[in-house]
Amino acid sequence: MKPPLSLLNPNMPSGSGSLMWFRKGLRVHDNPALEYASRGSSCVYPLFVIDPHYMELDPDAYSPGSTRAGINRIRFLLESLADLDSSLKKLGSRLLVLKGEPSEVLIRCLNEWDVRKLCFEYDTDPYYQALDDKVKNYASAAGIEVFSPVSHTIFDPADIIEKNGGRPPLSYQSFLKLAGEPSFSLSVELSWTPPVGDVGRCEILQVPTLKELGYVEKHQDEFTPFRGGESEALRRLRESLSDKEWVANFEKPKGDPSVYIKPATTVLSPYLKFGCLSSRYFYQCLKDVYKNVKRHTSPPVSLVGQLLWREFFYTVAFGTPNFDKMKGNKICKQIPWNDDDKLLAAWRAARTGYPWIDAIMVQLRKWGWMHHLARHSVACFLTRGDLFVHWEKGRDIFERLLIDSDWAINNGNWLWQSCSSFFYQYNRIYSPISFGRKYDPNGNYIRHFLPILKDMPKEYIYEPWTAPLSVQTKAKCIIGRDYPKPVISHDTASNECRKKMGEAYALNQRLKGLVSEEDLRKLRRKFDEDEDKQEPKPRRQRQKLIK
DNA sequence: TCGCAGTTGGTCCA
């Protein structure tokens, strides 16, 4: 596989220092940038920059954490860094931690340290594209070789887009056809790395603890059960792969979203997000299992299929300007979503009055991880299914709270679930009542994450507002007092949503996607008028319920 | 232009 952004200069002197800049790719296995940094260098500076903008405690945030990341993801990152430091120490090195705006820190290091090669994993996220351009330009002007290989994904998104005539494929099947079989070779296993060079006047930090960053235990009553780091990633991988039958028969849509003690999936997504696990290594391991079984499932539902979904979203995200927005995004339907902050707040706070939805939102806040179908349930509920709130608002909340939140995949899934792109069958709405009940009739998942409902009889646990007062009293949970009444009626709201989606789709079709702000305003006004005309009473009730 | 396929809907019924 070619290193697409390497600026190789054969005339560079060898035997001098390299700077290995870790961002994602927090691992020593299959790390071509680290391998290249180590090769022929007299010293290597393995660096991670703590960006205060990402890590600093935000006391005003709606849940513990920084402005951009919930406490669970910060913790997961710190654990991953500590594990990386420990792995590097075994190789005769260590992780150098510095704090500050990353491009400024990098440029200072390149100035002060003995660096002839700058190595870092290529990153397609817009944040890193801009940052990397800045650092690369500086390094090139200073005569420093830059090596930036594609190793976060199996394929190079730019290659796929080029094969498709400059446009990203918009369906999974067309992606598969274009991508074909991947060709990569894993980087060699390192048995040692050159020692750390002289750091001069730079004040190097140890990997900080949550406490040192200003977070205290009281900020969170329950932490995610998933520990960060490459060692844990490889342990989880081995554990998943040990059950060959399970790997061979894996079918994503058949997974049970209500299982939480031993989740129905591998839960390797956070490790892939931070690059604690190489997606290429994971892919190769799965292929090895497939070789030794009689039959196995295939994409899109198989485990390899899941890795390819990741590749698909990375490719579309990389090739689509404004992928994370509705406006200016050519593949996104223009829909006049409402700006109901109260409904959004109820959803975020796990107080919609629908226990299945609220339990999932509690799991998000406490664990930073939920099953894929659980994510679908709450995303559909917030957007096209019930509340008709803009998908970008839900996306922001997921992005901050998920330990595996990944720019391309998170945005892709919100576009998908809101029927804004990729998927268009807006009539298929997840029921906030029957979808969960199908998997977990007794409501064990709800009882665990919403203990206020733990004594509610199973007949009522998915719709506790229908329980007679005597039952509510016996269950020590009065609806409207101890647990909220539903913020909307699902039957009414979902029918209204279907109608609105139909009208919005018709508008997009009529104007061939060129929908202006004024067009959207007009349609939004029409929705409001229709609602006032048809259901004035429920609307007032709804406002009352939210209070 | 048409027919088909599309990771994961809900409900009813046998």
Added chain:
DNA sequence: TGGACCAACTGCGA
């Protein structure tokens, strides 16, 4: 548990 039916979307390829 699986199939029929509901009501119907888009992208893709022929």
